[in-house]
Amino acid sequence: MAKQAAKQPIELLGAVVKDKVTGHQGIATSIIYMLSGSVQAHVDPGVGKDGKMRDSYAFDIDRLQFIKKGPVAPTPADDTSQITLGTTAKDRITELSGTITEKIICLNGCTLAVLTRKAADKEDKRHLVVDWKRLDLGDSKQVMAPPTTAPKGGPSRLIERGRY
Numbered sequence: 001m002a003k004q005a006a007k008q009p010i011e012l013l014g015a016v017v018k019d020k021v022t023g024h025q026g027i028a029t030s031i032i033y034m035l036s037g038s039v040q041a042h043v044d045p046g047v048g049k050d051g052k053m054r055d056s057y058a059f060d061i062d063r064l065q066f067i068k069k070g071p072v073a074p075t076p077a078d079d080t081s082q083i084t085l086g087t088t089a090k091d092r093i094t095e096l097s098g099t100i101t102e103k104i105i106c107l108n109g110c111t112l113a114v115l116t117r118k119a120a121d122k123e124d125k126r127h128l129v130v131d132w133k134r135l136d137l138g139d140s141k142q143v144m145a146p147p148t149t150a151p152k153g154g155p156s157r158l159i160e161r162g163r164y
Contacts, residue, residue, distance in 0.1 A: 009033075009061050010079065012041045013107055014071025017064040019043065024057055027072055027107075032058055035085045035101040037147040073107060081111040081132040086144040089115060089135040096128055099143055103132075 012028040019025070026045035033039055041064055044056040083089070083100050090097040098117030105111050113135060115128040 009039050009041070010105065012061060012064065013105065014073050015066055016068035016072070017041065017043060018067050019057075019059045020063050020065055024059070025067060026056065028064070029056070030104050030106045031061075033085060033103040033105075035099075035144060035146055071107075074109075079103075079105050079111060081105075081113075082137065083111070083113050083132050083135065084140070084142070085146050087137070087140040087142050089113065089137055089140055091115060091128060091130050092134050092136050093130075094128065098128065100135075101127075104129075 009031045013031060015028055016025065017028050024043060024045065026043040028041040029044045030042040031039065032042065039061050040058040041061050042056060042058045043064070045054045048054045081103065083103055085100055085103060087100055088097060089100055096115065096117060098115035100113050101116040102114035103111065104114070111132045112129055113132045115130065115135075116126055117128070118126070
């Protein structure tokens with residue numbers, strides 16, 4: 001099969017993909033839309049020959065090519081969330097408020113939002129990752145609009161870098 005790029009980011013979900021730069025290969029388990037305009041896919045290589053989970057990374061979608069097109073598991077047909085990057089929201093459970101800085105569409109069909117808020121002190125987490133359905137969007141205000149062109153970046157290990 002010819003290696004090609006995805007026309008839409010959602011097409012990557014569940015497909016086996018490879019980063020053109022590093023050669024990192026695996027299944028695209030989520031698509032991450034960032035307020036900066038960047039769109040990345042989280043690529044999970046699965047279990048190694050030693051039976052241990054291998055490190056997974058997020059890559060800009062422009063760097064990925066299909067190795068095996070088509071999902072390895074059922075995927076969501078489209079993003080049905082009602083969240084907009086750069087708007088304010090409040091988590092109904094924790095009552096924490098912030099700006100939606102990332103939207104993550106996962107292979108299992110859930111859509112997560114990353115609320116970024118001003119930290120009260122160093123012990124306070126600035127980023128809260130929640131299912132979008134937990135958000136109160138009633139008083140949402142657009143505080144920052146995403147850029148019209150997406151910046152390019154390299155791979156990232158979001159969780160291990162301590163962002164969340």
